Amino acid sequence: KAMDIGMKSYGEFNPNMTFVYNSYSNILKSKEDYKGAIDLLEKSLKIREQTYGNAHKWTCESNYKLAEILTLDKQYEKAIVYYKQAIKIGKEIKSSQYLANAELYLAKLYIEQDMQFEKSQELILSSLDKNIKVFGYENDIISEDYYWLAELAKKRKNKEKFFAFITRALKSAKYDKNSLEEVIAPYQALSALALMGDWYMDTYERTENTKALEDKFQLIDQEIALIKHIQKNFSTDQSKINLANEYRKVFEKGLNTCWILYHKTKDLKYLEKAFELSETNRSTTLLEGLQDTKFKLYSGIPKELLEKEKKIKQTLERVKLDLYYEVKSSNPDKEYYSNLLDQRILWSKRLDSIHLVFEKDYPRYVDLKYSNKVIGISDVQKNIDRYTQFIIYFLGENDLYSFDITKDAVSFLKGAVSKDLIEKTNLFKSNLIAQNDIQKVSKTLYRYLLKNQLEKTKENLVIIPDNVLNYIPFEILQSDDNKYLIEDYIICYVGSVRIFLELNNDFFKYSPPKFWAGFSPEYTDGNTISSASNEIKSISEMVDGDDFIGENSKKQNFLDNNKNYSILHLAMHAKINNEYPQFNKLVFVDGDLTASEIYLSNTKANLTVLSACSTGFGKLEKGEGIMSMARAFHFSGVPSVLMSLWEVPDKETKKIMISFYKYLEKGKNKSEALRNAKIEYLASTNDKNLLHPFYWAGFVLNGNSDQLYGNYTTYYYILLGLILTSIIWFFIKKRI
Template identity: 30%
Template sequence: MKKYILFLFYILAMNVHCQDISFALDSIHKSPGTDHDKLEIYYELLDSYKEQKNYTQLGYDAHLLAKWILREKDRPLAIKIVKMAYEAREKADPPDPELLKRSYYNYANYNKYSGNITEALEYFKKVIEVSKTDYLKGRANAIIGECYESLDDLYKSIEYQLKAFEYFKKNKKEKYIISNHISIAITYTKIRNEIGTKKAVQHLLIADSIIKNGKKPNALKLYYIYNNLANLYQKGSGIIDVEKGFDYYTKALEIINNEKVMSEMQFIHYNIGISYIGIDSILSRQHLNQALLHTTKDDAYLANIYTGFGYNAKQNKEFLEAQEYFRKSFSLFFNTKIPDIYWLPKTEHMSVLEDKAYFLELLKRKMHTWILMGKRDRNLEYYQQAIHTAYTCNDLIDYLLKENISQESKLFWRSLASEIYIIALDACHASNNIKDAFYFMEKSKVLLLMQDVSKTKINIPDSVLGREYFLKNKIINLHNELINTKENKKDSISSLLLDRKTKLQAYKDSLTSYYPEYFTSTELPTIISLEDVTLPNNEIVIQYSMAERVYGVAPETYGMLLSNDKKKLFKIDSLKKFEKNIYKLRQQLNKPFNTSKEIEEYKKLSNIVYKSLFPKEIRSYIKNKKVTIIADHILNYFPFEALITDVEKNTYLIEETEINYEYSLSFKEQNNSLTRKTSKDFLGIAPVEFPDKLVSLSKSLKEISEANSYYDGELLSLEKATKENFKKEVNNYKIVHLATHADASDSLNPWIAFRDKKLYHLELNTLKNNADLVVLSACNTSLGEVRRGEGVLSLARGFFKSGAKSVIPSLWSTNDKATATITSDFYKHLSEGQTKSAALRTAKLNYLHNNTDAEASPHYWASLVLIGDSGTLLPQSNNLLFLWIGLGLVLVLIILYILFLRKKKK
């Protein structure tokens, strides 16, 4: 009978013409039994199409069969069959893009729900390539966004969700526009910073407006909007408004009560319960219990609810109870029995976590709970548990940073890492654990710099160059700004238009020259151990760690002193006041002193900052020593040597101590290990005159000429000081000196000015330099923007990324006459054999002691600082001279010895 049925279907298949699905397929489907039961017959039919090379019909039938198999809940088999469909449609003659995109779409979607995200991404992108339908392109972009979110690549997710709007708006698909606004708001929320929070609110309010203006408002979508807005106003960075948050919760709860949407009850009550923590503990527990009532024991959301109970108990100082709730959460997160509150997941557990940011937050709370227990009970074991938890957080962050995610998403995870490490330092300080404190301090800085520094650059497919799309998008947006400006403000557009055009050109330049650096390996950089730190008797290292906000407040700042016989971890208290003092001090350094009152104000404030940064117990260690400062966050904004150590004597720190700066000791070791080969000593660049209405720097040519008198080389001045000439020559010189305009604080794209055009920060990644020293005697070359997870962005860091061993940048706009005096003196002493840091200190002290009143202001002499290697740097001519002198001395000794032997024989 079976053979008869197969024969009948063969006849039908042979006589079928390319219609939608074949009569044969339809007949098999309608025959008794499940589609799984009839698979052998289906495969015989599909094989017959292959033999006939009837790829069009094969595509039709396989595509529909995959749908039927999916209904019977066999997704792996559905994936296999729909793959057969798209492969057939790729071979069809003529090919039909509209049919092909459907099979690509289904194949991608089936893989997405099977957890094969990488495969899904590839084929959703193929949908966009072949589709001519705006709606489907929009859906594909939106789902690609969902995929990247599941891979914890939040910025890549946002990139594609924004792209989806373009297609939905063209097709006027209002319901998808609303859903996309809600979806992208949730993604922005997960970024957990002020910009992300405000963007999330913006998208939710737009969705709310569209729904209310529609004919039939969708109640459930309004609920999602109100629930998420409530969460943001309760906990979001920069916009907290508790009363407004509870108003939105009330609206959301009213909607789901009216609609009787029981499936959402657990979520809304959990959110309200979390929001009442710290406000009303009893109400918090009531809502968490309501959430629990609407959750089954098999529900994955139960882990979140137990976490909420843990947060509530922690707030009430019921610490053991909190740890017990965290244990229950762990059991559910990892679907395993957790034996006790001390258990922590291993690296191999990380892959099963869906919301890794949420779990990292849970670990952070658990760690902080251990610290609070330690402080209450004065129990060192609890501090050790906090440190163990910090290392687990560290493992999770490492796991994420090894993934192929966008640079922006890596910055997000680094920002969370900085919070973890600063909490860990609290436990280390309380337990006097220097070894682990050193690791956390180093790791936080290494993540900011060393992951961006690579010995080799490799080509990466366009699919992972997320920055390229970002820049293109910026060009489009700025172009639209230009158009709107011309249309709407014709009477007063000149200055604004110039600014926009400058920005637009910056992005275009960045696009043509910027290629992000990726490692050839996913291995994270090595952290130097405390045991490996060896220092001469006269050298001290002081390292600082800061973080922006933890639990919505500024945490303590920690410092560590290292010498050959002393290791001490200390804490800087009253941080809010300390931060204000730093910003005020930085403002005072921006200009010279004009009155005695200004001098006295600076002396007083500077001494307060000095005493905060160098507590009494460490001051005696730094006097008359060479001190390496490893700053952090806003501590990068000012030169430590300009601090006043004694108000009565008006003594600056530079007068007592030789200072240089490093990014981290691990980076120092890595950077010094790089091989640098140069054929020439000195390259000086001084355009003198500039485009874009930048003022002339009349002393800059003298500045590089005097340096050239100590170090032979080439001067690119006036018309020769072009951007292209610099890029062509920079790789060949041991010293590169740029006497020009620059601005690292430009939030668009930091730049260095040349005679013809600007070189932007992003372009430094495409350059290779072998410089032992780069001098940036220009404006604001080290004072960059502080970004969460990325430290201070500056042109100095850009030169380190491109290969420099040490950099002398400027912290503020300098007086070119004073700078020329100091740099000339610096090169004189450097060429005579002083180290870089000693030569710079000598030059600054000479200037300070040779000037009085306003001319002696630190504004004039303190701007230039040395970052990186502080060793000697003799001119090659001096090296040859010393070589000949040495050979001459050897020859003289040989002659004297021969004469002595002859005399002895006589």
């Protein structure tokens, strides 16, 4: 917005524009577009040199800001030149603030590159002295200076100085683990705690003294509490996801600490803490979205206020969508674009205002929202039967961790296989979609992911994948005896244990008036899915459902009926936007239904079947999972989603879907019905090509696996029983 106004008011090369260029470069830095940020900062520096000359504070700032991005882009020698130029200018103009910044940044580069330690200390102490005179002792700038002195002491293995500087860094941040609301520099405090933990781990690795490891363990709760405190102050889901990704390393290091201590001591507190760590950084925003609807209803927030919030959200999402299309257009209308930016700011403020009302006037909502209830292993075991096993993965940069939980047992495993596992998973996925031979890599993945994890006596598997593991169907991993996993197990997937428990809550079990509706558009551009309409007609006849085919398969028809059916079946094209997943969309005959619209749709179906192209695919956020169309339906309140991981051929899709419903009718639960449909498909053909998993393994079930037909059959039997009882009672009474 500022860039647009500035260009109109000042022109591209006006010195006032340099402030906008610098601000925008910060955004590009956050998006890791270092080349774009460098271009802007080089332009800014050139303008400032021409306008103010070399000996000026703004020229000094441009030099060290440019050097900072060059460092991130690994152009270290060039960065050092610009840092030194900034220091030279700072000394000439006697600007303590800009000189202090340049000194600290150059010292950071030296320390990170393990060079010039003496010079680094000199630079940081000089920066610290200047900053204390300007800012005093308690603020984020002073805390960061002390942090880097501690980092330098750690590199030099100077224990006394390390803890002295860490203590000062925490004190400058006003950190008190019992009073987080008073912390004025939470990021610096978190970095200091993490650095202290690294010191303890280094000590343990050097001495094998478990006391150092126990000291690190004591820091874990403090780190997690700080991360949650920071997240609480973010208003957008994407900000929370970005933070979780940024501090994922904290969780991985904590898991490693717990794993070592648990296997050394067998003390269950370390196992429980490891499980808590694994859950805390997993599908957090999806869980919050599911719980938020429930918490608002439980808190007594008036219906009209909730409706007002919904309308504001819908308007804001429409504005964002219009902005997206305008930016992507070949000839954007600058005036219209500017107006849309104004609208986004306006509606964002209105949404913030109504959320402040919720938190101010409805204290029970605040209590529920920020209760941070911890889920333990026993909570899992209470909620599963003796035939079920959970396998929960955490795929870090170095190690794969897995928790294997049954009704009466648990194991916690670790393997230093991450790099090879990620490489093999990506190879498996690409070979699978290309219909190449996958047996060798499939067996490798089986050994990494299942061989030591599987409990042979359990037939139901709940898989909680992580990172790139979200992209593959575990059903087709093969054991050494060439058997697919699906041959022995019934499998479903879910984002986290907390999501599993939430989606099995009675709040998300609906009793809509009708059972099934199917939607299948016919597109005018000749892009119609050939078997989709036949698929919908066949299933509709089988289950006595309602079909919305061709011209009737409209977006508005779907939105008008998304609370009226237990199953919603969508056989249509999906378009996936990896850059902006909120604009993933399903293509109806009269327009697109975006993921952001689905989020707000409050869909009340017990199952959504997405037999569209790649509806389980999307942008991967390591802790949050895949930002897919399936996730959007979960977010809107649907407890089970059957989705595709790739574009499954039309004919095979139809066969599997019809078979799936056949087994649902027989009273099988959703996971078992899908498994039986796949097994039946394999038995139906001898064609070697069609037996390739590409043709039949793409559909997976995410969420709960409850029976659907059993519930409806029971409902109708009860209803019929009541009617018969009433008739009999009527005749008995008449005779009397």
